[in-house]
Amino acid sequence: MLDLVQVSKLFNPGTPDEKIALMNIRLKLEPGDFVTVIGSNGAGKSTLMNVISGVMKPDIGEVRIGGQAIHPLPEHARSRWIGRVFQDPMAGTAPAMSIEENLAMAYARGKKRGLGRGVNASRRELFRARLQRLGIGLEARLKAKVGLLSGGERQALSLLMATFTQPQILLLDEHTAALDPARAELITTLTEEIVREMKLTTLMVTHNMEQAIRLGNRLIMMDKGRIILDIPESRKRTLTVAQLLGEFERISGQRLSDDRIVLG
Numbered sequence: 476m477l478d479l480v481q482v483s484k485l486f487n488p489g490t491p492d493e494k495i496a497l498m499n500i501r502l503k504l505e506p507g508d509f510v511t512v513i514g515s516n517g518a519g520k521s522t523l524m525n526v527i528s529g530v531m532k533p534d535i536g537e538v539r540i541g542g543q544a545i546h547p548l549p550e551h552a553r554s555r556w557i558g559r560v561f562q563d564p565m566a567g568t569a570p571a572m573s574i575e576e577n578l579a580m581a582y583a584r585g586k587k588r589g590l591g592r593g594v595n596a597s598r599r600e601l602f603r604a605r606l607q608r609l610g611i612g613l614e615a616r617l618k619a620k621v622g623l624l625s626g627g628e629r630q631a632l633s634l635l636m637a638t639f640t641q642p643q644i645l646l647l648d649e650h651t652a653a654l655d656p657a658r659a660e661l662i663t664t665l666t667e668e669i670v671r672e673m674k675l676t677t678l679m680v681t682h683n684m685e686q687a688i689r690l691g692n693r694l695i696m697m698d699k700g701r702i703i704l705d706i707p708e709s710r711k712r713t714l715t716v717a718q719l720l721g722e723f724e725r726i727s728g729q730r731l732s733d734d735r736i737v738l739g
């Protein structure tokens with residue numbers, strides 16, 4: 476489904492400031508894979524998400540979705556295949572617009588211009604039904620400005636918008652990190668439900684080690700632009716946080732330095 480073939484990305488190449496963000500990344504996700512991504516600070520996790528979504532292009536290598544090379548395409552052209560939720564609840568939604576207007580944008584994504592951008596009665600019913608499944612009462616607030624919602628409510632709406640048209644790939648970029656524990660748990664539960672129901676192929680960056688082990692069917696660990704460990708579901712089921720951190724030390728020769736780490 477998603478295929479990264481020898482993807483590399485350097486910042487400031489040839490200068491004293493040269494940073495290896497991604498080095499020779501090979502990563503293949505099968506349809507329905509839910510992969511959690513952890514790593515030290517500056518390991519390349521955000522850059523990985525950025526080269527997949529098209530925020531930046533790899534220096535070398537290919538990004539393919541369903542066999543089609545998408546790395547030459549700009550971000551907006553990839554958005555029909557890729558949904559993304561960011562850490563910042565402000566990032567995924569338009570605050571000055573209402574909930575239903577935001578959903579109309581998500582609905583129109585990937586459709587031809589002029590098709591489907593408005594809100595009519597049948598679409599409003601669809602939006603209401605989808606919001607109801609979040610279970611936090613947003614279906615009663617269709618006309619509320621999104622800027623007035625709490626961080627957790629906005630993140631739930633961002634998740635719904637990112638998945639509204641069943642993307643081929645869902646990218647979750649520390650999307651619970653800015654929330655308090657109760658709201659983070661709510662968004663995590665909604666994520667699990669949506670990913671399972673829609674069978675979405677998902678990559679999720681997290682600093683929460685317990686969550687990285689518990690969620691999904693595969694875990695990858697990054698360090699200095701490389702994937703240093705790729706743990707399948709069978710091993711993940713019995714893995715502990717202490718073992719995971721031990722593995723990092725064994726392979727990289729140092730302790731995991733992640734200033735936002737949550738052990739669980």
Ligand SMILES: Nc1ncnc2c1ncn2[C@@H]1O[C@H](COP(=O)(O)OP(=O)(O)OP(=O)(O)O)[C@@H](O)[C@H]1O
Pocket residue numbers: 486487494495496514515516517518519520521522523
């Ligand atoms: N726009 C940029 N310009 C220069 N260097 C960058 C840029 N973006 C990232 N880097 C560098 O590339 C490397 C990878 O950064 P990236 O943000 O992908 O790591 P990360 O794993 O997401 O880190 P963190 O967990 O700290 O957010 C780092 O050395 C970083 O300093």
